[in-house]
Amino acid sequence: MTKYSAFSLVRHALSGNRNWTRAWRDPESKPAYDVVIVGGGGHGLATAYYLAKEHGITNVAVVEKGWLGGGNTGRNTTIVRSNYMMPGNTMFYERSMQLWEDLSQDLNYNVMISQRGQYNLCHSPGQMDAARRRGNVMRANGIDAELFDRAEVKRRLPYLDYSDKARFPIHGAIYQSRAGTARHDAVAWGFARGADRRGVDILQQREVTGYLWDGGRIAGVQTSQGEIRAKKVALCVAGHSGHLAQMAGLRLPIETHCLQAFVTEPYKPLVDTVISFGAAHFYLSQSDKGGLVLGGDLDMYNSYAQKGGLPIVEHTLASAKALMPCMSRLKLLRHWAGVMDMSMDGSPFITKTPVEGLYLNGGWNYGGFKATPASGWCFAYTIARDAPHKDNAEFTLERFNRGYQIDEKGVGPQPNAH
Amino acid sequence: MIRIDCPVCGLRDETEFTYGADASVTRPAMEDTGMQHWVDYVFNRDNPRGWHREYWHHVQGCRQWLVLERNTLTHQIGTCHLARDADLAVKEAAK
Numbered sequence: 121m122t123k124y125s126a127f128s129l130v131r132h133a134l135s136g137n138r139n140w141t142r143a144w145r146d147p148e149s150k151p152a153y154d155v156v157i158v159g160g161g162g163h164g165l166a167t168a169y170y171l172a173k174e175h176g177i178t179n180v181a182v183v184e185k186g187w188l189g190g191g192n193t194g195r196n197t198t199i200v201r202s203n204y205m206m207p208g209n210t211m212f213y214e215r216s217m218q219l220w221e222d223l224s225q226d227l228n229y230n231v232m233i234s235q236r237g238q239y240n241l242c243h244s245p246g247q248m249d250a251a252r253r254r255g256n257v258m259r260a261n262g263i264d265a266e267l268f269d270r271a272e273v274k275r276r277l278p279y280l281d282y283s284d285k286a287r288f289p290i291h292g293a294i295y296q297s298r299a300g301t302a303r304h305d306a307v308a309w310g311f312a313r314g315a316d317r318r319g320v321d322i323l324q325q326r327e328v329t330g331y332l333w334d335g336g337r338i339a340g341v342q343t344s345q346g347e348i349r350a351k352k353v354a355l356c357v358a359g360h361s362g363h364l365a366q367m368a369g370l371r372l373p374i375e376t377h378c379l380q381a382f383v384t385e386p387y388k389p390l391v392d393t394v395i396s397f398g399a400a401h402f403y404l405s406q407s408d409k410g411g412l413v414l415g416g417d418l419d420m421y422n423s424y425a426q427k428g429g430l431p432i433v434e435h436t437l438a439s440a441k442a443l444m445p446c447m448s449r450l451k452l453l454r455h456w457a458g459v460m461d462m463s464m465d466g467s468p469f470i471t472k473t474p475v476e477g478l479y480l481n482g483g484w485n486y487g488g489f490k491a492t493p494a495s496g497w498c499f500a501y502t503i504a505r506d507a508p509h510k511d512n513a514e515f516t517l518e519r520f521n522r523g524y525q526i527d528e529k530g531v532g533p534q535p536n537a538h
Numbered sequence: 539m540i541r542i543d544c545p546v547c548g549l550r551d552e553t554e555f556t557y558g559a560d561a562s563v564t565r566p567a568m569e570d571t572g573m574q575h576w577v578d579y580v581f582n583r584d585n586p587r588g589w590h591r592e593y594w595h596h597v598q599g600c601r602q603w604l605v606l607e608r609n610t611l612t613h614q615i616g617t618c619h620l621a622r623d624a625d626l627a628v629k630e631a632a633k
């Protein structure tokens with residue numbers, strides 16, 4: 121495996137870029153592994169990478185039913201931030217932010233992290249108070265946060281609607297300067313390459329269809345291409361968590377919902393940051409190719425269809441127009457959807473399960489891309505040591521039995537409301 | 539666009555309705571003190587890939603709560619009843 125560098129770029133350019141070797145192998149499956157990870161999205165691949173790098177566990181396979189990053193990892197709007205307020209979330213997401221900051225160097229793969237900052241707009245005095253409180257919690261934990269009034273937001277983001285006609289007047293914003301975006305595919309590919317070079321087998325086009333049992337203990341997986349034995353089986357299957365848990369006899373506090381995203385035709389540089397509307401579920405950024413990347417609300421009903429309905433297209437574009445009227449003449453280029461693992465309190469799980477030998481990573485809602493590095497790091501720790509790290513100690517299933525939900529938005533057990 | 543055949547109003551667009559919740563969960567009896575029954579009722583779901591029984595509210599129409607079957611893979615709609623009729627049918631079957 122060659123190390124990528126400026127030197128290797130020049131060398132390959134001189135030979136017409138004909139001699140690059142593939143970034144990871146396409147191996148045959150071994151009959152048995154120490155750990156089998158189900159799901160080759162960012163979280164599964166990061167888990168494999170950190171199992172090998174931090175814990176020396178390299179007899180590992182990642183089993184993916186489609187292609188790497190073909191799930192939510194390759195479908196998301198790539199926002200990375202650490203502005204969480206609830207104990208249990210705050211320091212976990214900050215660990216992720218810190219890992220993002222040198223991920224490209226660590227992986228020797230450019231994940232194109234761009235810390236362009238993120239604004240959460242406030243449209244009422246009440247929202248300003250809530251933002252101030254959130255900002256104080258963040259700063260008390262050493263995380264950067266700034267509160268801006270209307271005049272400052274107008275100075276920084278002059279293209280939003282500040283007229284008397286604005287449906288939701290902008291009162292101010294909370295801003296995290298270290299937040300931003302990263303390149304989603306590169307995250308999957310970088311972790312895949314890093315895991316592969318440490319000996320992890322990545323097995324694509326292979327669906328897990330059941331488990332192998334040893335008494336009451338899980339001892340491997342059945343796949344579309346035969347059995348693989350494993351001491352530990354780790355699920356990283358996002359919207360398919362409920363389905364794979366059910367095959368092991370578990371019911372989870374998760375529902376699967378559909379979330380859409382949109383890209384407009386390319387436009388000259390306009391939005392150099394990430395902006396979240398505070399009046400409806402809507403946010404935008406601008407991609408390096410110039411398209412405005414728009415995100416909206418869930419389709420609201422349970423869905424595995426991986427395709428969204430038109431009412432949300434209209435809702436998202438109405439929000440866009442209300443916030444930034446100058447967008448009204450842009451055409452949409454593409455839109456698509458992913459199946460989200462919406463949990464009952466809006467927070468995730470990185471935990472052992474009641475089934476011996478089965479480990480769960482899921483419940484990421486709309487926000488698991490930013491979590492990718494810390495999720496892999498903490499899940500690897502939990503699998504290797506059979507105990508959680510303090511940063512994922514609250515992400516258990518039992519929190520619901522104890523009444524310790526981590527409900528960042530305070531909306532109760534209604535998955536489509538988080 | 540999903541279209542729902544409301545027993546009162548006829549075939550209407552999804553935008554007239556609000557999705558409620560999973561209608562397959564049933565509340566334990568009030569005197570039931572088994573903690574796990576309540577945790578299952580409030581938090582845990584089957585989350586099926588395929589047919590799902592669910593509540594919808596015809597909020598921009600007759601304002602009735604409905605129970606309908608919908609396929610979560612294809613968004614195809616199956617049976618659709620008024621929630622109170624569906625509830626009576628469940629109680630009848632339990633007798």
Ligand SMILES: Cc1cc2nc3c(=O)[nH]c(=O)nc-3n(C[C@H](O)[C@H](O)[C@H](O)COP(=O)(O)OP(=O)(O)OC[C@H]3O[C@@H](n4cnc5c(N)ncnc54)[C@H](O)[C@@H]3O)c2cc1C
Pocket residue numbers: 158159160161162163164183184185186187188189190191192193194195196197198199200326327328329356357358359360364379380381415456457458459460484485486487488489490491
């Ligand atoms: C439209 C949209 C916008 C989003 N925007 C953001 C955002 O701006 N910021 C943010 O932080 N998060 C965002 N998210 C959420 C984020 O994308 C996800 O939480 C995160 O990518 C989940 O990663 P993952 O590795 O857990 O899942 P995935 O990438 O979905 O990986 C799971 C993998 O498991 C595989 N799999 C499933 N079943 C099986 C099986 N039986 N056998 C083998 N393999 C199987 C799937 O094929 C898939 O590749 C967004 C999501 C969507 C859909």
Ligand SMILES: [Zn+2]
Pocket residue numbers: 544545546547548596599600601602
């Ligand atoms: Zn009606």
